[in-house]
Amino acid sequence: MRIEILNTGTELLLGSTLNTHGHWMGQQLLHLGLRVQRQVTVPDGDAIEEALAEAVLRADAVIVTGGLGPTSDDLTREATAKVLGIEMIEDEHAVRELRSFFSARGYGRMPEANLKQALVPVGADVLPNPNGTAPGIYVPPRLGKASACAIFLLPGPPRELQPMFTAEVVPRLRALSGIEEAGEAIELKFVGIGESSFHEGIDEQLQRIAGLEYGYCARLGEVDLRLIGGPEAIAAGRVLVEKEFRRFLVSDDGAPLEKVVVEKMAAQGLTLATAESCTGGLIASRVTDVPGSSQIFTHGFVVYANQAKEDMLGVSADSLERFGAVSEEVCREMLAGALERSGADVAVAVTGIAGPGGGSEEKPVGLVYIGIERRGKDPLVLRKNYPGARDDFKWRVSQTALDQVRCLVG
Amino acid sequence: MRIEILNTGTELLLGSTLNTHGHWMGQQLLHLGLRVQRQVTVPDGDAIEEALAEAVLRADAVIVTGGLGPTSDDLTREATAKVLGIEMIEDEHAVRELRSFFSARGYGRMPEANLKQALVPVGADVLPNPNGTAPGIYVPPRLGKASACAIFLLPGPPRELQPMFTAEVVPRLRALSGIEEAGEAIELKFVGIGESSFHEGIDEQLQRIAGLEYGYCARLGEVDLRLIGGPEAIAAGRVLVEKEFRRFLVSDDGAPLEKVVVEKMAAQGLTLATAESCTGGLIASRVTDVPGSSQIFTHGFVVYANQAKEDMLGVSADSLERFGAVSEEVCREMLAGALERSGADVAVAVTGIAGPGGGSEEKPVGLVYIGIERRGKDPLVLRKNYPGARDDFKWRVSQTALDQVRCLVG
Numbered sequence: 151m152r153i154e155i156l157n158t159g160t161e162l163l164l165g166s167t168l169n170t171h172g173h174w175m176g177q178q179l180l181h182l183g184l185r186v187q188r189q190v191t192v193p194d195g196d197a198i199e200e201a202l203a204e205a206v207l208r209a210d211a212v213i214v215t216g217g218l219g220p221t222s223d224d225l226t227r228e229a230t231a232k233v234l235g236i237e238m239i240e241d242e243h244a245v246r247e248l249r250s251f252f253s254a255r256g257y258g259r260m261p262e263a264n265l266k267q268a269l270v271p272v273g274a275d276v277l278p279n280p281n282g283t284a285p286g287i288y289v290p291p292r293l294g295k296a297s298a299c300a301i302f303l304l305p306g307p308p309r310e311l312q313p314m315f316t317a318e319v320v321p322r323l324r325a326l327s328g329i330e331e332a333g334e335a336i337e338l339k340f341v342g343i344g345e346s347s348f349h350e351g352i353d354e355q356l357q358r359i360a361g362l363e364y365g366y367c368a369r370l371g372e373v374d375l376r377l378i379g380g381p382e383a384i385a386a387g388r389v390l391v392e393k394e395f396r397r398f399l400v401s402d403d404g405a406p407l408e409k410v411v412v413e414k415m416a417a418q419g420l421t422l423a424t425a426e427s428c429t430g431g432l433i434a435s436r437v438t439d440v441p442g443s444s445q446i447f448t449h450g451f452v453v454y455a456n457q458a459k460e461d462m463l464g465v466s467a468d469s470l471e472r473f474g475a476v477s478e479e480v481c482r483e484m485l486a487g488a489l490e491r492s493g494a495d496v497a498v499a500v501t502g503i504a505g506p507g508g509g510s511e512e513k514p515v516g517l518v519y520i521g522i523e524r525r526g527k528d529p530l531v532l533r534k535n536y537p538g539a540r541d542d543f544k545w546r547v548s549q550t551a552l553d554q555v556r557c558l559v560g
Numbered sequence: 561m562r563i564e565i566l567n568t569g570t571e572l573l574l575g576s577t578l579n580t581h582g583h584w585m586g587q588q589l590l591h592l593g594l595r596v597q598r599q600v601t602v603p604d605g606d607a608i609e610e611a612l613a614e615a616v617l618r619a620d621a622v623i624v625t626g627g628l629g630p631t632s633d634d635l636t637r638e639a640t641a642k643v644l645g646i647e648m649i650e651d652e653h654a655v656r657e658l659r660s661f662f663s664a665r666g667y668g669r670m671p672e673a674n675l676k677q678a679l680v681p682v683g684a685d686v687l688p689n690p691n692g693t694a695p696g697i698y699v700p701p702r703l704g705k706a707s708a709c710a711i712f713l714l715p716g717p718p719r720e721l722q723p724m725f726t727a728e729v730v731p732r733l734r735a736l737s738g739i740e741e742a743g744e745a746i747e748l749k750f751v752g753i754g755e756s757s758f759h760e761g762i763d764e765q766l767q768r769i770a771g772l773e774y775g776y777c778a779r780l781g782e783v784d785l786r787l788i789g790g791p792e793a794i795a796a797g798r799v800l801v802e803k804e805f806r807r808f809l810v811s812d813d814g815a816p817l818e819k820v821v822v823e824k825m826a827a828q829g830l831t832l833a834t835a836e837s838c839t840g841g842l843i844a845s846r847v848t849d850v851p852g853s854s855q856i857f858t859h860g861f862v863v864y865a866n867q868a869k870e871d872m873l874g875v876s877a878d879s880l881e882r883f884g885a886v887s888e889e890v891c892r893e894m895l896a897g898a899l900e901r902s903g904a905d906v907a908v909a910v911t912g913i914a915g916p917g918g919g920s921e922e923k924p925v926g927l928v929y930i931g932i933e934r935r936g937k938d939p940l941v942l943r944k945n946y947p948g949a950r951d952d953f954k955w956r957v958s959q960t961a962l963d964q965v966r967c968l969v970g
Binding site (some may be wrong): 201433536 | 570573577589595608611851852880
């Protein structure tokens with residue numbers, strides 16, 4: 151089933167309002183096994199009619215948002231009637247709903263301008279809006295000139311659109327599409343490899359799996375691979391990528407790295423302490439983004455200054471002097487101090503040069519030592535180099551640090 | 561000048577990635593006095609060619625994002641060459657840039673598949689990408705069959721796209737549109753008030769200022785107001801909003817709150833220590849996002865567990881027992897401990913209930929105590945309630961805490 155979204159509203163194109171409709175609807179439809187084939191944003195005005203006329207020729211269903219208000223630049227209803235080539239009538243029920251909305255909220259008498267919101271193309275359904283004045287409209291297929299395309303008109307504000315989408319749009323799309331044919335989708339999250347790793351063989355093999363659609367989404371130090379299709383196709387694709395990249399696979403439900411770490415440690419009753427210099431608290435903050443992280447996370451030491459490394463973790467002035475703050479030795483002492491002073495089972499420690507300043511010939515910006523230690527076991531300290539912007543550096547260090555914790559606790 | 565944005569990427573339509581390109585570019589173009597006429601999102605694959613072919617017929621310039629990676633579903637280059645009806649060649653310079661990108665980061669040998677990223681339509685410009693492997697491409701008007709339309713191909717990741725847009729796209733659009741100085745623009749950042757505050761009167765007054773365009777961008781606990789127009793119009797608008805909201809004004813150059821705090825403290829030679837429970841290191845992390853923050857930030861105590869509050873800050877077990885961790889008393893002891901153990905001039909401390917669990921009748925989820933103390937002065941502790949999602953809660957608490965520091969140091 152080919153579904154398109156048409157977002158209307160000048161504010162969406164001027165950068166004053168972030169358009170989250172496509173994102174939210176895409177998630178809802180994916181749960182139904184349905185996919186958005188195209189999303190278009192146009193300003194208020196004639197462009198709506200033009201874009202809608204194009205969409206109904208391509209799509210089986212078009213979901214239009216915005217332009218259902220009472221003001222002169224709310225033209226979605228009119229544009230739809232023109233595209234369909236049918237008249238509009240005032241819907242009695244919609245008028246009553248409008249009047250009761252105003253009286254129920256003590257807004258007093260309804261302004262006459264709002265009557266415009268009760269106009270619907272002949273033969274269309276009115277979709278009730280318990281959260282605002284603008285009723286939605288559903289135009290079933292084969293009404294007017296819209297050929298086989300179904301059209302949904304929904305209000306722009308998310309708090310009005312989202313309940314209406316769930317209550318009115320989803321059931322109709324189910325009926326129109328016949329869900330059992332729809333495919334499933336899983337999202338495999340990999341940390342520690344780049345998108346390019348996938349095209350060295352894997353990519354071609356995935357293409358050969360019948361009925362499998364897939365797509366990558368690469369972020370800093372992270373790749374999400376989405377597999378879409380029938381259960382067999384997805385299973386085959388998963389076997390293929392796991393054979394190659396198993397140790398980089400963090401989750402198969404889109405769960406972020408920090409959530410996986412918290413859940414693994416909680417399941418084993420382990421606690422974590424963080425000792426951060428160059429990441430400045432980012433690792434602790436990511437861990438505490440996860441509900442229930444208080445089960446595993448106790449102490450976070452943000453030792454930005456050398457003095458703090460001595461005060462808070464007992465790093466020796468001598469080591470700071472001899473090896474420098476960014477060194478394997480200091481990283482090891484940070485681990486030892488974090489374990490001793492927190493009593494946690496596992497400690498992670500990072501010290502590096504975030505830049506832009508502070509780099510040198512033998513210790514360039516981007517150099518970082520990432521250490522991990524489990525009580526009673528030997529520490530492991532990695533030396534990495536992540537040049538680039540300061541926030542990118544911090545993020546990549548936190549990725550590697552959290553992934554090391556993930557691997558350590560298994 | 562008619563500008564269209566074409567976003568490519570299946571992940572944008574499946575709801576796995578929120579598409580912020582249109583929003584960001586819309587703001588940038590508004591600064592130039594330019595408007596986006598249409599924004600289209602299509603999945604990876606053949607739809608790119610179809611959508612691009614349509615766009616070049618309508619627009620004077622099309623900005624395409626995504627699909628410049630090395631994998632098989634990165635088809636933007638190929639689609640563009642097809643639409644233009646011209647061949648692609650391997651750009652020598654781009655190849656060298658790619659190889660050096662890999663070697664510079666110690667990624668070792670560049671996978672051969674990445675060579676694909678050096679392919680450009682004959683006669684097009686290569687746009688350097690200092691932040692990733694995918695170079696951008698600029699196709700000037702009247703090249704191939706694209707008639708009078710200019711085409712920009714930009715990488716999908718915002719951290720790669722945004723610098724390239726500023727450095728390579730903006731100057732070319734200026735030249736194409738023939739705008740010398742398309743009005744000035746300033747961005748006033750307010751913390752502690754919402755967009756609705758502006759709709760209560762100010763909005764109407766701004767509309768009456770001749771030659772002034774303005775737009776809001778509201779985020780959690782923050783509103784950016786962009787004023788665009790001639791110097792007089794901007795000055796008049798600024799006087800108007802400052803009369804009303806002066807104390808909420810954080811910056812007039814878009815500088816984030818944490819940067820303002822770091823610069824104010826550095827200018828006065830003051831140092832800061834953070835004591836965080838419910839924000840879990842977010843405040844420290846935001847401070848250390850600012851280059852040069854090591855000048856002012858020394859110690860960060862992330863005291864997530866009660867034991868950590870005792871160990872790291874000397875909070876008394878008695879107070880924790882009698883008043884609970886989320887209390888004014890404990891917040892005061894956190895401030896005292898942070899000042900004493902860090903030697904810093906200023907301390908900020910937060911303790912609250914992020915949820916979703918842990919709330920109670922008299923201490924609901926969202927309750928938080930935000931304290932600030934300057935050595936030798938009396939502490940100030942605010943009691944706030946920020947119900948809502950966990951990450952929203954953390955963000956709003958960090959906003960208020962940093963804003964308190966800003967006000968304290970003046």
